[in-house]
Amino acid sequence: CLCSVQPTEWTNDLRNQNFDGIVLVTESHDTLPAELESLKAPLQDYSSVDSGLAEEVVLIKVPGLPGNRLIFASTGPVNRDYDDIRRFSDAAVNGIKRALKAGMQRPLLVCPPHRDYKNSALAAALGALHALYMVRKDPHWCVVFQRGAVRRGSSRFFSGLNRSVCFQVEVLSDVKTLEKEYPCLAAVNRCAHSVPRHQARVIKLQYCGEGPIQKTLMLVGKGITYDTGGADIKAGGFMAGMHRDKCGAAAVAGFFQILAHLKPSHLKVVGAMTMVRNSVGADCYVADELVVSRAGRRVRVGNTDAEGRMVMVDLLCEMKEKAAQEVSPQLFTIATLTGHAIRAMGPNYSIIMDNGPAHRNGNAAQWQKAGEVLGDVFEISRIRREDYEFHKGPSEYEDILQCNNLPSSATPRGHQTPAAFLIMTSGLDKHGVDSAAPLPYSHVDIAGSSGPFPGVPTGAPIIAMAAHYILQDSL
Numbered sequence: 001c002l003c004s005v006q007p008t009e010w011t012n013d014l015r016n017q018n019f020d021g022i023v024l025v026t027e028s029h030d031t032l033p034a035e036l037e038s039l040k041a042p043l044q045d046y047s048s049v050d051s052g053l054a055e056e057v058v059l060i061k062v063p064g065l066p067g068n069r070l071i072f073a074s075t076g077p078v079n080r081d082y083d084d085i086r087r088f089s090d091a092a093v094n095g096i097k098r099a100l101k102a103g104m105q106r107p108l109l110v111c112p113p114h115r116d117y118k119n120s121a122l123a124a125a126l127g128a129l130h131a132l133y134m135v136r137k138d139p140h141w142c143v144v145f146q147r148g149a150v151r152r153g154s155s156r157f158f159s160g161l162n163r164s165v166c167f168q169v170e171v172l173s174d175v176k177t178l179e180k181e182y183p184c185l186a187a188v189n190r191c192a193h194s195v196p197r198h199q200a201r202v203i204k205l206q207y208c209g210e211g212p213i214q215k216t217l218m219l220v221g222k223g224i225t226y227d228t229g230g231a232d233i234k235a236g237g238f239m240a241g242m243h244r245d246k247c248g249a250a251a252v253a254g255f256f257q258i259l260a261h262l263k264p265s266h267l268k269v270v271g272a273m274t275m276v277r278n279s280v281g282a283d284c285y286v287a288d289e290l291v292v293s294r295a296g297r298r299v300r301v302g303n304t305d306a307e308g309r310m311v312m313v314d315l316l317c318e319m320k321e322k323a324a325q326e327v328s329p330q331l332f333t334i335a336t337l338t339g340h341a342i343r344a345m346g347p348n349y350s351i352i353m354d355n356g357p358a359h360r361n362g363n364a365a366q367w368q369k370a371g372e373v374l375g376d377v378f379e380i381s382r383i384r385r386e387d388y389e390f391h392k393g394p395s396e397y398e399d400i401l402q403c404n405n406l407p408s409s410a411t412p413r414g415h416q417t418p419a420a421f422l423i424m425t426s427g428l429d430k431h432g433v434d435s436a437a438p439l440p441y442s443h444v445d446i447a448g449s450s451g452p453f454p455g456v457p458t459g460a461p462i463i464a465m466a467a468h469y470i471l472q473d474s475l
Contacts, residue, residue: 019108020067023095086375089127096131167207182314191284192277205271216326222335223249223275230304241453248335249273295427300398317426331441340414341447350449356433358440370468387420419443
């Protein structure tokens, strides 16, 4: 794959017959720099007969260009109140899809710099790579983009560790160990354990840069391999797509993939992936059941379809216990957790919520700012006193109520209350701003941003995490 670093090299790229077509992503053909005059002229001619040039993806035959083909994918206006860098990634997705339909095998992606979006070319390249994920079986596809800080881009950029693995991996499968160390997770696993291929696993990962370590990230990703809803079964067609209920764990794995490639020296990352199937059967956990968490909190189950918070809470407790040994620890849970997240913010947006210490550090605002840089966007929610009140045990039998018996989408503050549950059940409520040992913790709900079903998952929030913790100085 070729990467044009300087605009002066564009002329050579546009003559390179190793490519079989050009995909141009920009706001308007009228603003193309002089170096791209060979693209500007045919587009001006085309606009004289088609006023829809800026509204639709068009393919033009242009003799002399690679493959004699030019695809123009306009971003449309990018200067309105509601525009952001996603205009470039969206246009690249549309342009590459059109290239597929045209039969291109080796398109050249061209995205000139934009004065207001210095990372527009990288955003376009990431959008193109997302579109190419659907054809990853073809090893010949390549993407070329103009970006000084990035040398190469291809559909295989993150597709395997071709260098030595630089992190530790531990897989826990022994049911007795799971029952002792992670009792809430073990309750969810109880039914699935009778089928060997459905048995739970806890996958632990650890990366440690060469140092000196400045920050330690401690991540817990929800990995429900399939969610039937359990005894509170998902009826009425709502079970379809529940193989995607593991995107939180996938995000943790994806972030470690980036760590393996980029090897940041200042960072330590501890990760846990809770791989459990929420099955329905004779031995499934049920509503009204009492489960004692790793932190010693007695939890009354309200709805077995709220299994995601159950499988993460004991790993979060373990992270809390180990945080005192780490440098500047920050704790996170990442999950496709609630339908309410989609109801509240709509699709395409991750939601991040800080506890008191994380809020004082401005963590959610920092994630939101980092996500804006490359189009991995966040909305910020707050965890309020009502969320804690909601989960207080209503009787003398339990300390904490897991949830009510309604869907989260029908529950007021349905995406905020689970964050309070995770804090209370893991014992993190003893590490708030009023504590002698405060611990910053943030919960990230990616139910809306993980991608459509049916459709291709997005990988959210991996790009924002990489932008914030690894690439911040280069973006």
